[in-house]
Amino acid sequence: MQDRTPDRTELLQGTLDMLILRTLLLGPAHGHQIGKHIRQTTNDVLQVEHGSLYPALQRLERKKWIYAKWETAKDRNREFKYYRLTAAGRKRLMAEESNWKRLVQAIACVMWPAPEEE
């Protein structure tokens, strides 16, 4: 059995949502592409369990931050479910991004304080 303690899922959830939205800013993508993109751009540091992507996608879709459509892929003769960013999603991404920046800066201040001026 997987150990799925709630703390960890919650932490992942928030950031995962942001990462998905950021990925979709580049253009429509289906689930597998999104996961792959996150893995590759982070040089495999963020090993998202593939499965956890899908509930997150459903959640975002339900909140109307993204919308989904079955489309035929360009490179093969098969339909995939493509996700796109909505206007609300874009706004949400901006908000999350600035939040994240503040958080990172705050953490940085604690971790690597500026040398005190004499």
Added chain:
Amino acid sequence: MKRRKRDDDIERELRDHLDLEAEEQREGGLSPDDARNAAHRAFGNVALTLEDSRAVWRCAWLSSLMQDIRFGLRGFRKSPGFTLTVIGTLALGLGTLGASFSVFNALVLRPFAVRDPYSLYRFEGWEPGRPRSYTRREFQDFRRENPAFSEVVAYLRLQASMAGKGAHVQAVTSNYFSMLGGRVCMGRPLMESDEGPSANGVAVASYAARRSRLGADPAAVGTMVRLRGQPVEIVGVACPGFNGVDESRDDFWVSLPLIPTMSDGTPIPQKTASGDKSEDKRRVYYRMIGRLKPGLTEDGAKAALLAYGRQTYVPGPGYQVPEGVKLREAATIMPLDRDTIRVFLPEFAAFALVLLIACANVSNMMLARGLARQREIGIRISLGAGRARMVRQLLTESLLLALPAALAASGVAWGAVQAARWLQVNVLSASPLVLSRDWKGAMDWRVAAFLTAAAVISTVAFGLLPALQAARPRLIETNRGEFAADRRSARLRSALVLAQVAVCALLLIASGVAMRAERRIANLDLGMDTRGVFGVLGSNTANTTERIRALPMTESIGYCSQSPLAVQPSIFAGPAGKFSMAVNRVSPEYFDILRIPIRGRNFTPAEGDANAPVAIVSESAARRLWPHQEALGQTVRLGNLSAGVVIGIARDSVSTLWPDNGAALSRDLVYFPLGPKSDYATIAIVRTTGDPDAARRPLERLMAETHPNAAGELVWTPQLGVDLFLYPYRALAAIAGILGVLALLLTVSGVFGVSSYAVAQRRKEFGVRIALGADSLRLTGMVVGQNFRLGVAGAAAGALAALAVARMLSHADWLWRAMGGVSMRNVNVFDVGGYAAGAAIVIAAAAAAAWVPARRAVRVDPVETLRCD
């Protein structure tokens, strides 16, 4: 439809993902199979992801709840025996508790059906003890100038005979209906004008009385009826819901001015102010209920009333300055306060113990079922169900059992209340107080809510333990098919059954003690024979005596100043300090009628007529007054009241069944002579021959003829007093006995279930033992012995608990008094016989419950069990 499509979508999407991933892995050089596995590994739990993704779109808990419910119901359909046993057991336990709660509800919780009942307070007079009697003027002042109440209603309860049957009549002030918001469905309510001095007697009938007393007459309004022989016109009929604010049922409400006329002929001697019978001077005892002025609290009202009382009542002979106010909530029959709860709590606890035993049974059944379902649960957990989900599933199932159990329990409670009524009337010779209120409506939403809550709490509490047990994931064992009961649940089970046996022992000991006390009291030698004896009030008027004597079934007639078995002792000053002594004045026939033998001689009729200075004393009075001396010939002197030479010693008889302060029954009695024409000769006692019930009717007819205005019943039997005296003991024994039997039944079934289960678990072991040559006697002994030890341990624990309870009860004088006059002197809470009987029954029952499982153990076929795995 939309949901179905979305669910399919998600599934397809996941499949796509896995395909793409596998494809990529293949491109990376893996074989197709390895690629698939790698894709699955990277993905995680597919079923769970699917479930989580779908759950995003739903009110997740609702849909899984529906699933749990469907699944649970399917399970119950598959094992109807288990389901029905659990529901039945719970219903029995809950229903008993519900019955006791419905009594509590009717007495304490349910308000009277009047307007704003919670602002009503009974005004019960001043402290210390200024009598609650008022002249009309005083009352009217109190009503008008009252600082605490916006309105006051006064009423007086009367018994009246109407066409030969007793009726509950409430004489009320004319604002009764308007203040209480009592609606009248036919005719009109009582009005101001009905109180005038020249007003005719008018009455409003209750809806029930209209049906039972006026023959459901559609033209009931305008009918003339006679109450206590007075002509009264029915001017209205109250709506069905309204029945006043008293603990008794009301049949008629009459206007207060009827009281003076109606009180004439009241058997209770009334002390009217110096013979002045003008209406304004006459003091009447009222019961009063006031509606608190808006914004006033109970304490504020008390303070305001006290100030008023101090200012109004100048201290005089017999009156003191009021120092306090007695005020009591009047919304319910008994106010919901500390005292009431203290009285009900022990009774409620006893009923709750039965429920506890039932719950232990249920818990054990659930535990056994949980173990049997381990494979199913194991499989579900391997398929990705979370442990929380499994616990929720099992809890849902508990609740599914709780609701039908609550429903069945309300049926049981209703039946129990009806049965209790029947028992009261037909077996226990009921106390009139308990019977007087209508119990038909005892079930209402409060009882239903209570039962539902109790059912949910008990199933959750007792279903949760097994649920947690069963849902502990032990994947490897369960998938391998090993369901050996683990030690923890075995320990839980034996703890439960031990507790059950202990509680059962406690209840059985209690019922043993109560029943033995009841037997002892029922066999109490009263010292007189009251069967076929009637007391008659008011027979010394006119020539009633002669007419009673002329009745064919009359054997003899005598007189006394106080009713036998109700002679309260008085305090006298003697040479050796103060002493209490019961004194009765009796005519010579008294001793013969009550079959009390006399040593020495009886009074002569001449002595009776002349109030001669002679006396007869009871044996114990003789012993007390002249220890070690011959009493005959001594002079008994009781204060300056009376003195006489002792001419006879009467055999001991109980002076009063209701001694003050719950003292022990006394047999100290001094008799002085009395003639039929004496002022003291208020009570005639008549011995009749033949069937007592048949003898009663002509007596009643005769008295109704000679006393048409009589207030209540003029004829009664001293045996009624004996029955009333015994009633609380009988009721206590009956309740304790019923609880004991229920507890025993439930415990036996619980012990039986657990030992059957244990034997089934140990089949293999028994097989080995038989194969090694253990004989059946030895095996039976083993199984029965185990239960015997359980019984002994439980009985010991129960007896200890009983001793603790008994210690508590032996100090709780208030509780005994509250139980309708049960005197703790008459109940030995440390009765060894009761303890022994209770313990013995429990031990025997526990051992007996092992008999069938033991036979089963003996019949184990060693070959078969050893081949089993």
